[in-house]
Amino acid sequence: MINLIDMNLFWKLFWTSTDRQGSFSLYSMEHVLALSIILGIIIFLFIHREKLKENHTRIKVGRIIASILFVQTFFLHFWFFQSGTFTLQESLPLYLCRITTILCIFMILKEDFSFFEIVYFWGLGGASQALLTPDTGGFLFPHWIYIQFFISHGGILISIFFMMIAYEYKPNFKSLKKTFKWSFIYLFIVWNINYFVNGNYSYLRNKPLTPTILDYLPAFPYYIPFMVMGMFFVFFILYIPFFVLGMKEKNLQKSINI
Template sequence: MDWFSKSYEAFEFHMFSASHITVWVILAATVLLTFLYRSRFTEVTSRRVEVSLAFILILLEASYHGWMLRTGTWSVSHALPLELCSLSVFLTVALLLTRKKVLYDILLFIGVLGASQALITPYLYFDFPHFRFFHFFGTHSIIFWTPLYFTWIRGYRPTLSSVIRTMLFLNLLVPPVLLINKLTNGNYLYLAHKPETASLLDLLGPYPWYIVSLEGVAFLLSLGIWLLFKEKEPSIFTNREYRRP
């Protein structure tokens, strides 16, 4: 059985299958343990975690492009890093390595919202133990977990301007991505049509109205995340002369 093949018949993924739910359980347990044991993270431990996860993300993403090239499935119509989660991979790596607050401000919203949607309704054809299964759920789980880690461990908190900054970031992406979609016959950011598999976009109306609906939903959910995390608590590094970048 070739775990790196491009044929998914032997690995066909089914939403809400045992493997899918197992990923949810593992991620939920990781998030819970991170919160419960947040005071146990030392500066040395946290830095090791950050660098290790950045390396894992880079390795996973590089391996994914290598897999597409090996199987002859790489194409400008879908392989450019222009999907929201692909962009989040780069933002996550940058945040883990630099700890820049401006990166957190954007990733908290697009990472938590985008990755959670992908984890709930995956656009995926390959089930466990295929490489794509590990790539898809590995990258999205790290994207989802990282801003929570920076909130609870590093003491970062969003502001209302973080919400505005995120919406501006998303809207500035739309014009160039629309042009690239037209030139490549792609569907980056799902601006051309909804994904072929079931997704939460199915609840937002037909094309192109779901794009407008999605923007409104994204803004409201971002406000919800801001309200949830805006209250400041002392960082565990406050008394260790830790300074936020």
């Protein structure tokens, strides 16, 4: 009887509850544990980098990662509909990280560098910040929305490092320009969708409820230019290591030719 009550309580806390229990507790035990698991998986991939470069291994591992991303995306939207909480204002796959998650699935399954070029910047720039200052919509552990948040955002980072390790993908300057272009297109489209559905996708109408770096910026709408400039600045910072690496490779090639 006690076990049955415990299971019913757990199922309510995990799935059936639609109560937004409170604000996210930054760097709580649950938060640190989630970050540690994500970091641990990335380190594990790096340790086994030579094995991952074998074609059959990277295909198998890639399919596992892509499958997990697909399943969590499916059950995210299934929960929205099943719980009756689906709204045009916040349930559409229009947040940058939700779109990036979908791109990760195609990137891995198609083994496509053109997807990686954008995913690298959107993923590292967006998912990293989201994991450090999460916005789980008021749902706390062990709710599915809380867990799904870390699976999706952690999965983005894992996907990026997987492609860099297994396929030796790395962005170039054309990748940066391509990301700038598609970012402007994305922001323009989402800005207009927000207007028509009264949404706040990518926080283009209001700041997140949880503490973020946006709290240090002026109120709406004045924080938006700073947010966009900050996003592009982060993209540029993420490109610098590969710019430096490219210059070293060019200089090495010149010295060899001499």
